[in-house]
Amino acid sequence: xxxxxxxxxxxxxxxxVLSFLYDDNPAWRxxxxxxxGLAAGYGLGYTWQNxxxxxxxxxxxxxxxxxxxxxxxxxxxxxxxxxxGWEWLARFxxxxxxxxxxxxxxAYLPRVVVGQVTGSMVALNSLSNVALLVCLLGGFATFxxxxxxxxxxxxxxxxxxxxxxxxxxxxxxxxxxxxxxxxLYGQVHFLVHDWLGLGH
Amino acid sequence: xxxxxxxxxxxxLLPGYLGSALLAALLLALMLICLFRARHGxxxxxxxxxxxxxxxxxxxxxATEMGRPVHMTPGTDDPRNPQVLASFPIxxxxxxxxxxxxxPLLHTSAxxxxxxxxxxxxxxxxxxxxxxxxxxxxxxxxxxxxPFAYAAAVMGMFRRERPAANVMFGNFGAEALLLIEAGADAxxxxxxxxxxxxxxxxxxAGCDYTLIGEEMYVAAxxxxxxxxxxxxxxxxxxxxxxxxxxxLAGAIVxxxxxxxxxxxxxxxx
Amino acid sequence: MRKELPIxxxxxxGAFVVATRWFTLVxxxxxxxxxxxxxVASYAAAAAVGFIGLTRVHLRAIDAxxxxxxxxxxxxxxxxxYAGLLxxxxxxxxxxxxIFLNVMGPVFSTMYGLIAFFITSxxxxxxxxxxxxxxxxxxxxxxxxxxxxxxGGRIWHGWDGLVAWIxxxxxxxxxxxxxxxAALGALGTAVRVLLGLERSHMGSPQG
Numbered sequence: 001x002x003x004x005x006x007x008x009x010x011x012x013x014x015x016x017v018l019s020f021l022y023d024d025n026p027a028w029r030x031x032x033x034x035x036x037g038l039a040a041g042y043g044l045g046y047t048w049q050n051x052x053x054x055x056x057x058x059x060x061x062x063x064x065x066x067x068x069x070x071x072x073x074x075x076x077x078x079x080x081x082x083x084x085g086w087e088w089l090a091r092f093x094x095x096x097x098x099x100x101x102x103x104x105x106x107a108y109l110p111r112v113v114v115g116q117v118t119g120s121m122v123a124l125n126s127l128s129n130v131a132l133l134v135c136l137l138g139g140f141a142t143f144x145x146x147x148x149x150x151x152x153x154x155x156x157x158x159x160x161x162x163x164x165x166x167x168x169x170x171x172x173x174x175x176x177x178x179x180x181x182x183x184l185y186g187q188v189h190f191l192v193h194d195w196l197g198l199g200h
Numbered sequence: 201x202x203x204x205x206x207x208x209x210x211x212x213l214l215p216g217y218l219g220s221a222l223l224a225a226l227l228l229a230l231m232l233i234c235l236f237r238a239r240h241g242x243x244x245x246x247x248x249x250x251x252x253x254x255x256x257x258x259x260x261x262x263a264t265e266m267g268r269p270v271h272m273t274p275g276t277d278d279p280r281n282p283q284v285l286a287s288f289p290i291x292x293x294x295x296x297x298x299x300x301x302x303x304p305l306l307h308t309s310a311x312x313x314x315x316x317x318x319x320x321x322x323x324x325x326x327x328x329x330x331x332x333x334x335x336x337x338x339x340x341x342x343x344x345x346x347p348f349a350y351a352a353a354v355m356g357m358f359r360r361e362r363p364a365a366n367v368m369f370g371n372f373g374a375e376a377l378l379l380i381e382a383g384a385d386a387x388x389x390x391x392x393x394x395x396x397x398x399x400x401x402x403x404x405a406g407c408d409y410t411l412i413g414e415e416m417y418v419a420a421x422x423x424x425x426x427x428x429x430x431x432x433x434x435x436x437x438x439x440x441x442x443x444x445x446x447x448l449a450g451a452i453v454x455x456x457x458x459x460x461x462x463x464x465x466x467x468x469x
Numbered sequence: 470m471r472k473e474l475p476i477x478x479x480x481x482x483g484a485f486v487v488a489t490r491w492f493t494l495v496x497x498x499x500x501x502x503x504x505x506x507x508x509v510a511s512y513a514a515a516a517a518v519g520f521i522g523l524t525r526v527h528l529r530a531i532d533a534x535x536x537x538x539x540x541x542x543x544x545x546x547x548x549x550x551y552a553g554l555l556x557x558x559x560x561x562x563x564x565x566x567x568i569f570l571n572v573m574g575p576v577f578s579t580m581y582g583l584i585a586f587f588i589t590s591x592x593x594x595x596x597x598x599x600x601x602x603x604x605x606x607x608x609x610x611x612x613x614x615x616x617x618x619x620x621g622g623r624i625w626h627g628w629d630g631l632v633a634w635i636x637x638x639x640x641x642x643x644x645x646x647x648x649x650x651a652a653l654g655a656l657g658t659a660v661r662v663l664l665g666l667e668r669s670h671m672g673s674p675q676g
Contacts, residue, residue: 006567010575017352017579021586024359032356033540035576036523037547038568039349044520045555045565051513071507075514078316082521087320091475091671093511094317098662098670099479100508101280103486105659109282110220112652116645117443118219118464121450131638133451139646140444143414146245146437161646165412166404166602168643170609171635173401177588177610178617184585187578217491224487224656231660279670282655285662288669312519313512317670319522338526342519348580360537374584381587384594395651397644402588405595405606413647417654421661429666436657443649 001197011195014187135164219467226442230435238431247430252391252411253419256290259365259389260297269304269339270294271363273354273379274318275370275394276310276347283371283395284314286420288321290369290393293423295322299329306363307340310350315342351375351382358382368392368407369416372399380406393419476665483663523548609635 002008016027059068074096080089120136122129138161141154192198213221237244263270272294274287291307298305307322309315319340326335343353355378358366366383368376368390376399383390384406392403393411403410411419414436421429446467453463489501527541535541554565592610595603615621616632661667 006571009571013572013575014579017576017583020355021583024356029356029537029540030543031576032352033544034547035573036344036349036353037544038551038573039344039346040520040523041548041551041553042555042560042569042573043345044516044552046560047513047516048552049555049559051509052516055510055513067507068510071511072514075511075516078313078515078518079521081316081320081518088471090316090320091471092478093515094313094320094671095475095477095479096482097313097479097508097512098279098285098317099476099482100486101278102282102285102479102659102662103483104280105282105655106224106483106663107487107490109652109656109659110223111216113223113443113649113656114219114467116649116652117446117450118467120447120645121454121461121464123458124451124455128634128638129451132642133447135639135642136447136645137444139643140440140649143440143646143650144437145248145418146434147248161643162602163605164639164643165647166605166643167609167635167639168397168641168647169401169404170606171613171640172398173405173592173606174610174613175617176398176401177585177592177614180582180585180588183578184582187575187582190575190578211493213491214493214496221491227653227656228660231657231664235664235666282658285658285667285670286654289667292669312516312522315522316515316518320671321669337522338529340522341526342522345519346577348577352576352580374581377584377587377591378580380591384590395647395655397647400647401606401610402591405603406591414650414654417651417658420658421667424669429661432657432661432666436653439653440650443653 002195007194011191014191134160137161139164216468218469223439227435227439230438231432234431234435235428238427244427244431245434247418247422247433250411250415250419250422252393252409252415253423255389255391255409256293256367256423257297259367259391260294260301260303262389263364264301264303266364268362268364269306270298270365270367271306271308271358271383271388272367272369273308273310274314275368275372276345276350276375277314277371278311279313279317281371283369283393283416284311286393286417287369288317289420289423290367291318291321292325294367295325296329299326299331299334302331302334304336304339306357306361308343308350308354308357309341310343310345310347312342312345315340347373347375348378351378354379355382358386358388362386363388366390368394368403369411370394371396374399377402377406383407472671473665476668476671480663480665483659520548520552 013031016031019025020028055068055072059065074093077089077093080086120133122132124130124133138157138159140161141158142161142165144154144158147154234244260270272291274284274291277284279285295305305322307318309318319337322340323335326332344350359382363383363386366388368379369392372379372394380390380392380402390407391409392407393416394400394403395413395416400410400412404412418433418436421433450463454461485504486501489495489504524545527545530538530541551565551568558565560566560569592607596607612621612632612635615624616628621628621632658667
């Protein structure tokens, strides 16, 4: 059996998490709250070390660094949510962030569509390629929203597309199962091999 | 993108963006046309009702009968993700129903900005519904920006507070299955919506209702019943037709012209 | 002004992003990268909002002696302790990195491992539904599972060919349909936000 503090900490925490499979219990609850607390602390510490501190120490004081004051003030406006009567100021960073994000979507997502379209322009010289096109166009038909009573052709195409989508999802499901079991195996191996010292 | 790439200085658009810009411009034009028609009360096609929207009210009703809360999560991404953006109208509708039924709505998030936005949405919705007293800041919880710490906290919460309904609407990573299982274990009626193709299989297999891909955006645009918003969904359908015709035309051109394929090359310019 | 101005500032920010990404003249100035860095800095400046939220919830739980309030102390001590450590020390220093590797690491790995248990119960639930759709889903999953584990090839020599065909035809077609639809929906959402039609996230009704 291991004598390392690190291995013991890891092993006890691993068992505490696995105990949740049985029921909610004090060991799980301590681990849950510890993990959430550490993750939140790490998140804030990481942001400070990698984003805020460099900006405050290196950027703001540098020539032309005044521009960095704007984002800092903009972000800080979010805290007005906690000041009664001034909550509306928090809408400014929210509005700008959402708009900026929406701009990103508009700028980059059309490329995804173009990529999928050009990728699907296959030569109709084999049964597989024709079937691919049928599955794709059928898939499009399942997402038609404006025709409550879809005419026969679109309904049939939609059904084929629906089955293609289900097959795709099923294959993704099956593909993930093995990978997940590999990860579980890794943790069981840690308990048996590193902690208990068995199976050498 | 290289600054000294071929033809960089001479062109209006960056290389590779011609097809994108045309598609985006066409979608914008179609949406403006649909908005114009909606504003002037012109005839518009009806939208198919998505089962996922119909059950929102039922979910809150069920929770009320059982005397248990409703839970909603927008997933573990930040608001730059369109799936997270689409969660806010659903959250608003759920908060309206919760206010009507006087049932607690628990909201958990894994991003601080999403948390702030969701908190504002819920508070404002309760105020508009005349139920400002129902707003409890402890029901809107930022848990962690680490997806597995977030999942751990949700799992613990589901064991202890046993929500009767669980709405998972947004972008999820590998933690999705942990959330589905937490809901199933608590006996929650579960609705999931995502465009993430890696997690969709688990939602389809494990939830009572699933909105796949575009359905989540259409649900978000049509849930309020606002005719202006609904009209823009019609533009999406027109775009789909355009895309389908492009694929068909491209396949025919490719079959006839072989690898030189002018249409494909033009779109990728 | 309090409601409309933030929305229109957002629209301008969105239009700015599109202009800097598409048009050569604007893109050549490098203003897109500078704007990205400024936006990230603004996110960072707001990074204590969730921290404040967690503190508020758990302090109240302790104060009111709610059931299980003792665990709230564990959370707050861990959160403030680790954040405090990282305020003074880099994440690569011995103590912070020990905590990361030996406390957070095993919990993360085991949580990930739990998914393996739950994947089977999810499959079982889907199997119980017993309609055509869940049947197709599970049959496809079984075929992929056998295909990946090399057992399929021993049962029937044509198995690998079947899996390859399924991947190339229905899987590619199905996923492309989902992705194109999702992209159209996301684009529609972005336009609705930029036109100021969709504003639930601002705590305001639509329209």
